[in-house]
Amino acid sequence: MMLYIAEKPSVGRAVADVLPKPHQKGDGFIRAANGDVVTWCIGHLLEQAEPEVYDPAYKKWSRAHLPIIPTEWKHQVKRETSKQFTVVKKLIKDADQLVNMGDPDRVGQLLVDEVINHAGVSKAKRDATLRCLVNDMNPAAIKKALHDLRPNTDFIPLATSALARARADWLYGINMTRLCTLLGQAAGYLGVLSIGRVQTPVLGLVVKRDQDIECFVSKPFYDVFVILETTDKQRFQAKWQPSAACEPYQDEEGRIVVKKLAQTVLQKVVGQSGQVKAVKREQKKQAAPLPYSLSSLQIDASKRFNLSAQKTLDICQQLYERHKLITYPRSDCRYLPTGHYAERNAVISAIRKTAVVLDKAVHEADLSLKSKAWNDSEVGAHHAIIPTATSMDPSRLSREEQHIYELIARQYVMQFYPPFLYAEHQIDTEVAGGLFIAKQKSVIAQGWKALLTSQRAGDKNNEPDVEFAPNPLPDVKQGDVLHCVDGQLDEKQTSPPKHFTDATLLAAMTGIARYVTDSEIKKILRETDGLGTEATRAGIIELLFKRQFLTKQGKEIRATDIGKKLINSLPARMVVPDMTAHWEAQLEAICEKRLKYNDFMLPMLEGLKTLLEEVDTQKHPFTGLNGLGKNPFQKRSFKPRKFSQKATSPSMKNRRQA
Numbered sequence: 001m002m003l004y005i006a007e008k009p010s011v012g013r014a015v016a017d018v019l020p021k022p023h024q025k026g027d028g029f030i031r032a033a034n035g036d037v038v039t040w041c042i043g044h045l046l047e048q049a050e051p052e053v054y055d056p057a058y059k060k061w062s063r064a065h066l067p068i069i070p071t072e073w074k075h076q077v078k079r080e081t082s083k084q085f086t087v088v089k090k091l092i093k094d095a096d097q098l099v100n101m102g103d104p105d106r107v108g109q110l111l112v113d114e115v116i117n118h119a120g121v122s123k124a125k126r127d128a129t130l131r132c133l134v135n136d137m138n139p140a141a142i143k144k145a146l147h148d149l150r151p152n153t154d155f156i157p158l159a160t161s162a163l164a165r166a167r168a169d170w171l172y173g174i175n176m177t178r179l180c181t182l183l184g185q186a187a188g189y190l191g192v193l194s195i196g197r198v199q200t201p202v203l204g205l206v207v208k209r210d211q212d213i214e215c216f217v218s219k220p221f222y223d224v225f226v227i228l229e230t231t232d233k234q235r236f237q238a239k240w241q242p243s244a245a246c247e248p249y250q251d252e253e254g255r256i257v258v259k260k261l262a263q264t265v266l267q268k269v270v271g272q273s274g275q276v277k278a279v280k281r282e283q284k285k286q287a288a289p290l291p292y293s294l295s296s297l298q299i300d301a302s303k304r305f306n307l308s309a310q311k312t313l314d315i316c317q318q319l320y321e322r323h324k325l326i327t328y329p330r331s332d333c334r335y336l337p338t339g340h341y342a343e344r345n346a347v348i349s350a351i352r353k354t355a356v357v358l359d360k361a362v363h364e365a366d367l368s369l370k371s372k373a374w375n376d377s378e379v380g381a382h383h384a385i386i387p388t389a390t391s392m393d394p395s396r397l398s399r400e401e402q403h404i405y406e407l408i409a410r411q412y413v414m415q416f417y418p419p420f421l422y423a424e425h426q427i428d429t430e431v432a433g434g435l436f437i438a439k440q441k442s443v444i445a446q447g448w449k450a451l452l453t454s455q456r457a458g459d460k461n462n463e464p465d466v467e468f469a470p471n472p473l474p475d476v477k478q479g480d481v482l483h484c485v486d487g488q489l490d491e492k493q494t495s496p497p498k499h500f501t502d503a504t505l506l507a508a509m510t511g512i513a514r515y516v517t518d519s520e521i522k523k524i525l526r527e528t529d530g531l532g533t534e535a536t537r538a539g540i541i542e543l544l545f546k547r548q549f550l551t552k553q554g555k556e557i558r559a560t561d562i563g564k565k566l567i568n569s570l571p572a573r574m575v576v577p578d579m580t581a582h583w584e585a586q587l588e589a590i591c592e593k594r595l596k597y598n599d600f601m602l603p604m605l606e607g608l609k610t611l612l613e614e615v616d617t618q619k620h621p622f623t624g625l626n627g628l629g630k631n632p633f634q635k636r637s638f639k640p641r642k643f644s645q646k647a648t649s650p651s652m653k654n655r656r657q658a
Contacts, residue, residue: 002036003095004132005088005112007102010321010328012040014137015101018146028087037091041102045085046114048170049074063182067175067612069605073167075118085115092119097128100152104133105381106591109155110162131155135379137327138339161590164600168583171608172197176574179612180566180622188626193566194547197580198532199540200567203549204575205508206500207559207567216496221255222262226269226436226487228429234474235485238429238436240265255494262489265434270487274431276480282424288414288448290334290373291384294534295510297329297407302503305403306555309502309538315404316385323397324390325354326408328382332534335378336386341370344416346389351409353391355402358409361451365416373415386412410451417448425473431484441468499556502541509537512577531577548629565624571614 006012012030016023019032029039051058051068053076058065077085092098098116102108109131116126129152134145176195184193224240242249242256249258256262292300294313301312316329344367352362373384387409394402421444429436476482500508509531532540541557544550549563559567567575583604589595615621 001095002097002099003091004036004038004099004101005092005115006038006040007108007111008043009040011101011103011134011137012038014139015134015142015146018139018142026087028084029091037095039088039091040084041088041111041115042081042084044111045078045081045088046075046118047078048166049076051174061178061182063179063616066179067171067605067609068178069171075114077118088115089119092116092121097130098125098152099130099132099149100155101132101134103381104135106158106162106165106587108381109158110166113152113159127153129153135337135381135383138337138343141337141339157591157593160597161587164590164597165583165587168601168604169197171605175608175612176615179615180570183615184566184622184625184629187620187622189562189622189629190627191629192547193622193625194543194549195570195574196540197583198536199543200570200574201512201577201580202505202509202531202540203544203559203563204567206505206544206550206557207564207575209497209500210559210564213496213499218493218495219251219257220259220491220493221251221257222259223256223490223492224262224265224487225490226266226431226484228274228431228436228438228482229485230474230476230480230482236427236438236473238427238438241435241437243435251494259489259491266487266489269431269434269436269484272432272484274429274436274482274484276427276476276478276482277430277435278426278428279476279478280424280426280428283421283444284424285419285421285447287419288371288417289411290371291336291386291411291415292408293332293334293384294330295332295506295537296334297385297404298538299503299506300407301404302501302506304407305400307400307403307502308541309506310542311400312404313538315400319401319405319408323392323401325350325388325392325405327384327386327388329385330535331382331385333378333380333382334373334384335375336373336383337379338374338376340383340386341374343389347387347412348416350389350391351387351413354387354394354397355406355409356394357406358413358451361410361413364450365413366418367416369416369418371415414448414451417451418445420447420449421445422468427473427476429482431482438473440473442472443468499553499558501555501557505541505557506537509540531580562625562628565622565628569618569622569624571611574611574615 004012004015006015016030016032016038019036019038020034022033024031029037031037049070051065053074054068054070058068092115098121100109100112100116102110102112116129130149131152131154132145132149134142173194173196177193180193180195181189181191184191225237226240227235228238229235240262242254246256246261249256249261251257294316297316298307298309298312301307302309307315313329316326319326320329348362348365348367351358385408387405397405423442423444425440425442427438429438498504512531531537541550544563545552547562548560549566550557551560552558573579583600586595586600590597590600
């Protein structure tokens with residue numbers, strides 16, 4: 001019997017659908033007519049053992065125990081999925097041939113490998129295991145993958161990289177959280193000071209932004225605008241472009257900060273004649289935005305419907321698991337396999353029935369078009385989030401489910417619309433030695449942007465696009481004489497950066513490279529997922545709220561006093577994303593066989609010991625946290641429960657999100 005072990009039930013069922021029928025459905029598995037069986041994990045069936053599993057003394061938190069470094073790593077079966085593990089373990093032992101069908105990425109490889117290892121099979125059986133890489137649930141693609149099985153041993157480096165990452169995160173989160181919590185409690189803090197490789201730099205981002213706003217001092221700056229008139233009395237506005245000689249009078253953003261200079265320019269040019277120095281006309285096109293990844297969907301949902309990242313993910317899971325209306329939502333990809341293009345008619349038909357608001361958009365879509373979204377080379381473990389061919393009466397969906405489905409569906413329909421076409425027109429004019437520039441964009445053809453007008457009331461994208469002016473610039477040519485008939489001096493104030501929102505904090509996590517100054521670190525972060533992954537970012541943000549490190553004021557996310565004082569109590573290198581960049585570079589090197597497991601783990605352990613000592617020997621650490629927090633031992637009236645010393649320990653789920 002050949003046993004296929006998928007990462008999740010949906011993948012397992014999709015694989016079973018292409019195997020010989022009739023099928024026998026069991027509890028946690030499906031048996032095909034030829035005797036082969038498909039089973040599945042439910043995400044992680046195993047988790048890293050808690051410290052007290054290694055030594056009961058670790059149940060009580062003590063500085064004397066740190067650092068806690070297992071000599072032999074242990075896993076334990078997750079309580080909530082123990083039944084399925086028992087099913088998978090029995091099938092593994094009964095099988096003649098095992099096939100790892102985890103998602104084709106680091107975590108997917110390790111997730112199934114760990115289950116096989118934990119089941120206690122022989123080395124010979126493990127070594128004979130095969131690997132099937134499926135990143136497209138299209139039946140044809142699954143059949144192709146099943147005929148292209150490879151030795152699972154080829155993917156040992158991938159699993160090793162994932163193992164190193166998981167263990168390093170465990171070591172960092174367990175040890176730093178325990179030390180900081182103990183130091184905080186010694187200083188009078190009530191509660192857990194959760195520390196993580198990702199969550200702490202994310203908190204650091206918010207704290208720094210809040211502090212930048214608090215310390216911001218607004219300063220005036222000046223713009224000069226003039227009204228230029230053609231010989232046939234057509235008028236238009238142009239803005240002064242300071243020359244290199246004006247640099248001493250500008251700030252780092254190139255704004256004029258000396259009012260007298262701006263006044264002098266205005267006085268010098270009004271009433272004078274000028275000459276057109278250059279005219280630029282260019283037609284441009286903008287392709288439709290790609291279908292959604294989870295992060296891009298969460299960002300748009302936050303902007304348009306003020307939904308948190310976690311709320312959007314929860315809604316997506318309902319649309320995926322319960323209603324079967326969308327594809328796998330925890331995707332970091334915005335591209336689609338070329339095989340999916342053949343399913344466009346069925347998907348469009350489902351959208352027409354499920355999203356009534358898109359009826360006109362669907363009717364006018366040109367299904368002969370093919371956007372750049374269909375690209376096999378860009379598809380990794382998962383493809384973009386799109387609607388499935390399943391339809392449903394929209395009245396069966398909640399309002400929020402309708403909103404998210406419509407966002408996903410609209411983004412898909414856009415792939416069958418022509419580009420947005422526009423013209424850029426620029427006139428450069430010299431008046432009394434000064435350069436004045438007029439720029440304007442005008443719409444030629446709406447293309448896919450026509451779909452934005454159909455979005456619900458209150459949607460930000462219903463607002464007019466101020467970049468595109470209704471009145472075109474006059475038709476002038478180089479050498480034409482213009483007259484400066486009027487002008488004005490605009491005095492403005494520099495404004496502070498804005499507080500983070502759900503949308504902008506997610507964008508910062510995915511584009512973290514722009515917050516880093518070191519060019520090498522910036523490069524690494526651009527090439528990786530940023531801070532966190534598609535599957536963990538929402539949970540990390542929620543954890544920071546749960547730990548009382550973040551709070552919300554309207555849409556704005558701000559650091560609490562606890563969050564600020566925690567960050568300010570930590571060494572600078574703990575609150576920036578640099579360590580994540582270094583780790584990711586080395587983990588990728590393990591995948592590519594350029595680095596060995598111990599070459600990553602041993603320096604990481606030495607660095608952890610140094611960091612623990614650095615935090616532990618600070619003078620007056622965490623004193624600002626005295627009296628803050630909630631006592632983890634206190635019974636709460638709304639949910640009575642008993643607390644043990646273990647209650648101060650962050651859960652395994654929280655540490656994985658770290």
